[in-house]
Amino acid sequence: MNKSPYDEALRQLLDSNAQLDVEGKGTTNHCPMALCALAGMGAGPERLQAFFDMWVRRFGLPAPEITMRVDAQNWTEMTGNAAAFGALRAYFAHWIVRSGANAVVAQVLGRVPFAPASGAFHALIRLGYGLEAEHSGEIAAGLAALVSRNLPINMQSVERRRAASVHEGWAALSNALNGAVFSDDLISSRLRAVASEPLFGAHLLAPPEHAGLLDEMAHAALALYWKTNSFTVMHMVTGLFATRQVFAHIPGTLAQRLLPDVWAALCAAYVSIGAPPVAADELALPVDPVAAGEQVAWPELLQLAIASDDDHVIKMTFTCWREYQRQPSSLYLLAAKRVIKS
Known part of the structure; x- marks a missing residue:
């Protein structure tokens, strides 16, 4: 995540998000992911607070009380146990304090099925955003979601021909x-x-x-x-x-x-x-020379995304913008325009 004067506002709101359940009313808790994307696009403290307040009011569910114990001996046994999310998050947060985020992420991903599709990809997205925001609680939450909502797709059962593309x-x-x-x-x-x-x-x-x-x-x-x-x-x-x-x-x-x-x-x-x-x-992704019109268009699109209350608009626009910075292609710009105007 690009560092900005708003890091402290983002950190405080992510801390507050720990009071919410991993699910929302009829949806996954997209709030922390959207907050990270908003901050990454340049949203200020007032906008971050307004989005958080909106999300809590419309979709937020309180985190249930933690009633089970998770420790170094049994955390892998919680794989696929949706009820273990809160206990796993608490355990991973303490582990991160002791060992550092990168070490814990590597340990967890090396010991349970990676399963990127878990939670319709939201567990992975939450982990990625937490790592960029350098927020231990969100890193722990992303790992907890990957473990507790683990959706592995087994490729090992048969010998498979390798795809060329x-x-x-x-x-x-x-x-x-x-x-x-x-x-x-x-x-x-x-x-x-x-x-x-x-x-x-x-x-x-x-x-x-x-x-x-x-x-x-x-x-x-x-x-x-x-x-x-x-x-x-x-x-x-x-x-x-x-x-x-x-x-x-x-x-x-x-x-x-x-x-x-x-x-x-x-x-x-x-x-x-x-x-x-x-x-x-x-x-095949068309890779185009960066046009002056595209350079002008992005700031406007980012502002429209920042003003949106739709978390999918926010995350998709942020993704397209960041990927465009790596490899400029008009398709990223067009995709961002489509999702904003849909």
Whole structure:
């Protein structure tokens, strides 16, 4: 997260967010993620406070009392236990104080299934934003969400042919599952249904093996969002950005070991929207010279996103802006415009 005079305001609000449950009224608790994105785009203390107050009023649920004990001996046993979120968050927060955030993140991700799709990618996004904000409580919350809402997608059960590209991997799934319907309203429920679908397990290829795989997946997700305007694919885009944030804080060897989990989550999300056919050239991110008009457009878009009360508009705009800074492409600008004006 870019440092600013507003770091203290963000820290205090993230501290206050610990009083809220991991879920909200009919939704996940997006508040801390949106606050981090707002601060990253330059929102001031008054705007951060106003968003927090709005969220608590409309969606906030009080965190339940912690009734179970989590410690160094049993925390891995809480994998998949949604009721353990609060106890896990408290344990991880104390562990971070003792050992440092990066060390704890590496330990946790090395001992439980990484499962980026957990909580419809929100657990991973919360962890990534917490790491950039350097907020121990949010780092602990992201880890607790990844463990307690763990949604692994097992790739180890069969020998798999390796895809040469994201397109080849998606094409194999599309040929087998194009039009498949997973109709639950919740993204996470549809992802679980895909993970247990025999055709998905049979036709999921091993991930492409090259150094730029994370970039290729991020570009493909953005291109798929542009093609489909899918709410689920928006989570793929913001989830892959969060993956980049998390991987910046762990050893490269561990990040490489976790990449197949990212691939499996991405493929499951693709199938959850019906595995629509996509041509290879549609997944190639156009990389354009930076135009003067784009440089002028971004400040206006950021201000519109900062003024929004829609957490998905806020996170998607922030993601597109940050990814544009890494690799300028008009598609990031166009995607941000679409989500703001939708």
